Structures are given as structure tokens and as C-alpha cells.
Amino acid sequence: MTVNPSWVLRSHPTAMPTPDNWTLEDRAIPDAVDGELLVKTMWLSVDPYMRGRISPAKNYAAGIPLGGLMKGGGIGEVIASNSPDFKPGDVVISDYFGWQPFSTIPAGSAKIVDTVSAPAQAALSYLGMPGLTAYFSLLKTGAPKEGETVLISAASGAVGQIAGQIARIRGLDPVAIAGTDTKVAWCKELGYRAGINHRTSTDLVGDVAAACPNGVDVFLDNTAGPLHDAAMLNLNTFGRVVIVGTIALADKFDKPDIGMRHLRQTLITRARIQGFLLDDFEEDYTNAAADLLSWHQQGLLKTREDIAEGIEAVPGAFVRMLKGENFGKQLVKL
Template identity: 70%
Template structure:
């Protein structure tokens, strides 16, 4: 194979990304360097964190540069290997997949998957980065106690659907915020007690108060924006807000995040607002993956997926995820 259609960043998005921010180039098949694997891509993941990388602004991770190949999480089959740890035919997951059918990944960061244990694409969803993020942000940062109310935004998304089910398993009172009644129906089916359709709710502060009559103890904030402000006004004394994502600001990424300043509310409730990055918990990944996999195999953890088909669909899948149009974990199948 000498042709390898590859998506590159053609310009930094202004506001919400659009398809013209990306270009599909016909590139040759890459050659694996020492320490790399040549892999046939089976699945690509598109995730909210990727929006922050499409900007010249300083970020916690190295940003994507103009003309560079788009990168993200993926699953693929090893074609050639320079590492004794992997052989042709192995199925691997890594976070440095290029948006191309044949790509190279580092053997140091690749993880061999067992297709018999779970569908391989779950390593990009409920058993991968989103699942781990749900696990640690809820249990290790939010630290809810049995019976406490946990409010979760983007509740039907890749992270939110896992967090809601962990809350159910652990005996917390889970309340969902999502963008449609169909998404809320799904959330209730997996263990959320109640739900709020933020597109139809009107006054969000009142809607949260009605769904959480005892107040909010932990808010898992996957969106930022007005939902954050409304949750804060319903926060109980010593409540916790875990800032996991800011996808609601995908169309205003380079603008100041200005809203009401509820400092008096924070003072009176003695609230804790803490940012979350998954990398801080790397030493505990193995334990968390083991527990998530056990729940999955016991049927306690479900995973809804939203699958786009073909390499051509990658930018469109990414953009629709940022707009909240996906239903479940957004994936691209090659």
C-alpha cells in the first residue's frame, strides 16, 4: 500500500472547528522507526480534550501545529514490530495514533489488548481514558459518600455514562444533565435517578433544585458554562465541584471564560472547586482498569457507542462530538 489518506490540521479553528480546518492528504505509508510499531488502524477516538490542542495558546499538553497530522487515541492491528513485546497480528491501543489507515505508534506506550476480554474499542471508552477519568474524578477527587447526590453534566457521553454507573454501583444518588430526552431516558436506564434536559429546562438553577431537592454534594462538571453556575447555586455546604472538561466553550475557546462570580456562595458553603487531569493518577491505572473490567464483565457497566464509518468521517465525528450531537462514546471505525 503506497497511498495512505491522512488528515492534517490546515489552520487553527476560530470558535467551533469546521471541516475546512482540516485537509485530507494522500501520504505514503509510514515506515516504523526503531522502537515503533506499524499498525493498521481499526478504531479512532475523538475526545473533547483535543479541542484544546488545536490552538496556539499554552496548554497542559503540546498542541497540534499547522500542517501536522492529526493525532489521538486508537486501536489497531500490528503489521510490523521492532519490539520484542509485540508481534504481527497483535491488537494494540495507544494514544499516539495518526488519523490515517496505516500509522506508527510507540511500542513504549502501546498496550496489547485481549479481544476475548472485551470488544477492543472499549479500550477507547468505558475501559480506557474516559472510563478511567470517570473513575478517578468521581471517586478520588469528588469523593462522595453513600447516599450523597452526585450531579453529572454530559451524562450520556463517554465519561458521563461511566460516572453515572459507578455512582449507582457505589450507592450514590446520581442525577444526569444531558441535551435531549432520549439521552436522559438512556441515563435513567443505566442508573441515574433523575435527569435535566438543559436545552429545554429554562431556568437551569431552578431545574437543578427540582431534580436535587436535597441539594448537590458533588458536581462532576464536564462542560463548564451556565451549567457550572447553576450547579454552584445548588451546592450543599462542603460540596465539591470537579472541573473535568469545558466542552460547552468549544465555540468560544480563545475567549475569556467570564460568568457570574459567586465567591460569596463559595465562602458560605466552604465549597471545594478542583481541576482534574487523568495523568495525575497514572500510578493507579492498573487497579482502576481491573475494577472497571470486572464491572463490565459482570454486566454492571454498559457502554453506548456512536460510530462514524471511514477515515473520511474523522473531522465530522470530532465536530459533532464537540457540539454534543453524539449519543454515547464517539468513535470512528476504519
């Protein structure tokens, strides 16, 4: 390959992104300078946080300028190394992959992927950001006690499918909210006690109450929007709400989050509402990953992948993930 088809940001979306927000350009394969690696992309990950990267609004993740190369998490094979820590043939993971077949990444951002204990792409799924997010958002930020009811939105997604199983493993009572009957059924296979199809529900507050007869102790909020409101109106005294993601707002990202105000409810329940960012737990990644791998090897943790193929498929895979059309962790295989 002598050219490197690369997705660059063409426009900032004002509603739900479409593939037309990007342009595929033929670029030269870059050269790695000192401290960089040239990698051949094997897998790309598309994740909800990337919605913030294509907005001009201030966000916790660095934005992509118009005309800039779209970037995100990926796994690839080192082709050339200008770092003593890596050699050609190493398989590495980094958050600095471009949406392109060949990327240069900072060596300091790269880590060797263990391809013996699990398939390489597991490092982008249950052994990577989604698995670690599920682990820490539930067990650390949510701080559940044995037997408590844990309500999880986007329960069949990359984070939710893992969080529900961790809840089951730790003796909690997990309840799923997902977008299709098939996804709800999958969640029950994973060990969720009950599930709600929010797209067919005509009374989310009542359906959450029915599925959680003892109330909600911990709500892992991966979506925001009406699902958040339904959980808040079923929250127990001293309940905990963990704001993991706001994917339900992807089509109005730069607009105010208009909905119910829950100040009185929060006052009455003395609830704790806390935002979650994975980076806050970096010093504990190794122990958490060891738990996740052990559970998977014991057959206690199952995951589902939704795989698109080819560099041309990346924007479409990203958009379908934002719309909830994926089933499991959304990946792109190159």
C-alpha cells in the same frame, strides 16, 4: 493500499471547529524506525481534550502545528515491529495514532489490547480513558460519601454514562444533565434517579434544585458554562466540584470564560473546586480497570457507542462530538 490518506491541520479554529479546519492529504505509508511500530488502524477515538490540541493557546496536551498530522487515541494491528515487546498481529492501543489508516507509533506508548474479555474498542471506552476518568474523577477527586447527591453534566456522553453507573453501584444518588429527552431517558435506564434536559430548560437553577431537593454534594463538571453556574448555586456546604472538561466552551476556546463569579458562594459553602487530569492517577489504572471490567461482566455497567465509519468521517465525528450531537462514546471505525 499504497497511499495513506491523512488528516492534517489546515487552520486554527476561532470558533466552533468545522471539518474545513483539516485537509485530507495522500501520504506514503510510513516506515517504522528503531523503537517504533507500524500499525494498521482499526479504531480512532475523538475526545474533547483534542479541542485544545488545535488551538495555539497553551494547553496541557501538546498542540498540533499547522500542516501537522492530527493525532489522538486509537487501536490498531501491528504490521511491522522494531521493538522486542511486540510482534506483527498484536492489537495495540496508543495515544499517538494519526488520523490515517497506517501510523507509526512509539513502542513505549503502546499496550496490548485484551480482545478476549471485551471487544477491542472497549479499551477506548469503559476500559480506557473515559471509564478511568469517570472512576477517578468521581471516587477519588469527588470523594463522595454514601447517599450523597452527585450531579453530572454531559451525563450520556463517554464519561458521564459511566460515572452515573459507578455512582449507583457505590450507593450514591446520581442526577443527570443531558442535551435531549432521549439522552435523559437513557441516563435513567442506566440508574440515574433524575435528569434535566438543559437545552429545553428555561430555569436551570430551579430545575437543578427540583432534581436535587437535598442539594448537590458532588458536581462532575464535564461542560463548564451555564451548567456550572446552576450547579454552584445549588451546592451544599463542603460540596466538591470536579472540573473534568469544558466542552461548552468549544466555540470560544481562546476567549475568556465569561460568566458568574462564585467566590462568595464558594466562601459560604466552603466548597472545594478542583481540576482533574487522568494522568495524575496512572499508578492505579490496573485496579480501576479491573473494577470496571468486573462491573461490566456482572451486567452492572452498560455503555453506548456512536460509531462513524471510514477515514473520511473523522473530522465530522470530532465536530459533532464537540456540539453534543453524539450519543455515547464517539468512535470512528476504519
